[in-house]
Amino acid sequence: MRRSGVVVSALVTVLITGLVAAGCSGTTADPTTATGVASSTTEPSASPPGDQTSSPTDRPTRKPTKTKKPSRDPLADAVEGLSGQIGVDEPVLGADISWPQCPVGMGIPLKESKGAPPPVEEAQYVVLGLTNGPGFYPNPCLADQVADVRARSRMAAAYSVVSYPEPERLSRHADDGPYDGSTRLGALANNGYAQAVFNLRTMRAAGLVTPMIWIDVEPVPNFEWSSDLEANAVVVSGMARGYREAGYAIGVYSTTYLWDIVVGDLALGVPEWRAAGQTSREAALAACGPDRVIQGGDPVMGQWVEANRDMNVTCPGISLELERWFHQY
Template sequence: MSSLLLNRLGRRRTRAAALGALVASVLTFAATAPAASASTNSVHTFTHHTAKVVRTGTMTAAAPAPVRSSYGSDIGWPECPKSLNRPGHPTEGRPMPPSSTRFVVVGLTNGPSLVTNPCLGWQLAWAKKNHVPTTGYAVMTYPTASQLRTYGATGPHRDTSDWRTKLRNVGWSEAQFTLKEMRQVGMKTPSVFIDIEFTIPRWSKSIAANRAVIEGAIKAYKDAGLKVGVYSTAYQWAQIMGSPRYGLLEWHTTGVTSLTSARAACTKQHSFNGGPIVLAQWWDKILDHDVTCGSYSSTTGMNRLFTQY
């Protein structure tokens, strides 16, 4: 997948060949997926409100009414006022989603890791005022040489003679930075999503090195009692991380597409780390849109991801 433009990093904008490959993958899956038939024992749908009738042997029974998906948005530094613009860390003053949105995923960083979203407190106050369920995401980046020196020896991993240990400590420190920012603004959430995609600074050519950074962050968030999710695409995950099966929650993007494409991305066959797909995203020129997937559309599922303010 092509490099993510730096000035769209906080909104996870995947472009060009990467998007083409992703959309082609989604279309291929959609075209080859088996259609539901009258002999199917169970039916999985996303937003239809009426119960389907399924046939089992010679018995006909009404299937349970499927859970209605919820529609929300993800926000971050692009929605911050332009007055907060800083060199290398822009803001765009984009509009916030409507107050009636069913949930928001708030960006905790401004571009790379270890840089806070400059209006995190204001966006959290907006969510509280409008009683919008909220969770967060944090962009992860590979450390610079300076960051490796600063954070490599700080953390729960003590054998710093091993370069992978130092990288795990950096990932742990990146997560600790984000957790501190959340505490400072009073943001409480049962989950957090790690954003893993092509960034600047670039990820290492060593998959083992990249994994060490991410595993350090996973440990920090889990130690803080949070459910950990991943925002990525199958292509970028494979290029950056290889093929580990962590079983983390997954948040998928379909790029500049549609709700239909996002729903298609909710299916288990798209999973890249072996975990449940809980959110899917698409975007337009104004907003990033998201839809809940499967059982995570239920009240119980939503409560596992979001804090209701």
């Protein structure tokens, strides 16, 4: 939800009044929100674990997230969140990194890291990849990357590549989820769900805290998607449900073209992180426009590649609610 200048002005007035009344010692609530470790996306909620086995074509829904008990007075955090020019929405620069940025030679043989450059110093947030390319293979240096983000007091979020299961994985995880694993589509949906569970273990082991997880939908070299778009789509839907049922908000990373060739007309209606390729900041901001919609969601970030780095910039309105999308270390 985007805040207008009028709303922000009203908020500032209330905050200042509250500070005066409290002798400038007021403190604020942690802005936790729904669907994700702290997000307020207005998506339907998922059936809680333990419900009846569901069809892989069911749209994943979101269960309510418990509001965290505030550790500080709500007033202080609200004031701290209004930094710089109050009510001014400006694009915020960030980055995304994963296994390619690990020290040379780490990871699985088909996805060995090359020691790609880290984020630029000006990056205010970093979206961290959980996988070493395809699903069921963890980012081999995620813990070190999280430690660096924490040491630099940056904001953080997470993303995971979703992939079509290898035959052995398809068999192993056919029943590891809420879908009917005796059917082909049900087994595939359970594989997507199991990929989410695997990634959550990876994320928690590395100490990564995030209000949401982005699902990266694109071709995965050496781990190709099938030619059956419906089958591919249920894998993605299964992953979406896995994250939602764990209490996380979700969004998707892709382009209109890549989404269409992998999952066809699947429409989750969740927030979008849109890629602009080897272009520019201006092109990434243009990707926030209404002509670049991927699957019916609102734009949050645009990405471009520059000097072998993945660069990102927030879309209009997002800078006014960064706590919805990132965890501040």
